[in-house]
Amino acid sequence: MSIRGVSHQFDLDGGILPVLDDVSLDAAPGEFVALLGPSGCGKSTLLRLVAGLDRPTRGEVLGDGQAITAPHPSRVVVFQDPTLYPWRTVWRNVSLGLEAQGILSRERGRVEAALNLVGLGAFAKAYPHQLSGGMAQRVALARALVNDPRLLVLDEPLGKLDSLTRLQMQSELVSLWQRAGFTALLVTHDVEEALFMADRVIVFSDRPARVAADVRVDLPHPRHRGDLRFGELRRLILGHLGLEATW
Incomplete structure (x- = not known):
């Protein structure tokens, strides 16, 4: 850059x-x-x-x-606020980038990999209101990292x-x-x-x-x-x- x-x-x-x-x-x-x-x-x-x-x-x-x-x-931006969608699970928040690119169906494994990378594999089905501030920010990082x-x-x-x-x-x-x-x-x-x-x-x-x-x-x-x-x-x-x- x-x-x-x-x-x-x-x-x-x-x-x-x-x-x-x-x-x-x-x-x-x-x-x-x-x-x-x-x-x-x-x-x-x-x-x-x-x-x-x-x-x-x-x-x-x-x-x-x-x-x-x-x-x-x-090039992915992570902001101060996690800005997670409250009606979507952690998994579905992280999958947003792949979904927007139309490649989610064949790249689902990247979502699990990103969640495991930030230590939240066990929280895939949780909702944002069930997370601490640090966990929510890790979800935001996973959402960025899933795009490689x-x-x-x-x-x-x-x-x-x-x-x-x-x-x-x-x-x-x-x-x-x-x-x-x-x-x-x-x-x-x-x-x-x-x-x-x-x-x-x-x-x-x-x-x-x-x-x-x-x-x-x-x-x-x-x-x-x-x-x-x-x-x-x-x-x-x-x-x-x-x-x-x-x-």
């Missing part, structure tokens, strides 16, 4: 609101990249461009060297979970990424979450967002928050965000 000289703006009641300013970055196949920056700086807008949900005002977004101009099953995406776009997918469930899900997401081999692009406001999960952390400026820093996380998995290097990287990123004094 390549983002080349992308700028974007919104037309609000006749006024122009710049959101992204000449953003360029790449993600290699199988790489996990986290995006950090002030609230409202344009990170989620960038994800929408990568997913093909919007077109940039200037510049281009490429997947495998081809311009991204529309959504595609190879090459790029998984994660827009603060753990933001509404309690702190203990969030820590558990961070580890589970890393394990899923390692097993499935997709490229991951994560938006988060949590510096430790970014460092715990990603190969690289891209730090953005205030809106309109520019790339302020590209930090390589030179730590093997599994990672430990008490590691000395982890602390050094945390301080470095907080410095780029203007928050070094909070260390």
Whole structure:
């Protein structure tokens, strides 16, 4: 995935609101990249461009060297809210992508495989109201993974979970990424979450967002928050965000 000289703006009641300013970055196949920056700086807008949900005002977004101009099953977005259909079972929520593509009848095994991958094989017949918040988010991940995406776009997918469930899900997401081999692009406001999960952390400026820093996380998995290097990287990123004094 390549983002080349992308700028974007919104037309609000006749006024122009710049959101992204000449953003360029790449993600290699199988790489996990986290995006950090002030609230409202344009990170989620960038994800929408990568997913093909919007077109940039200037510049281009490429997947495998081809311009991204529309959504595609190879690029799947997981949002902060699981957005499950309450009247459909877990199995039928996960099967939505295959159903929409008209291939469910011959690819039913992919639904069971995705549920087993996120540890919910025993909950296939459950309904969303019977699930915890963490379980619902795992269903959303299974719904994404059933499409065998090459790029998984994660827009603060753990933001509404309690702190203990969030820590558990961070580890589970890393394990899923390692097993499935997709490229991951994560938006988060949590510096430790970014460092715990990603190969690289891209730090953005205030809106309109520019790339302020590209930090390589030179730590093997599994990672430990008490590691000395982890602390050094945390301080470095907080410095780029203007928050070094909070260390």
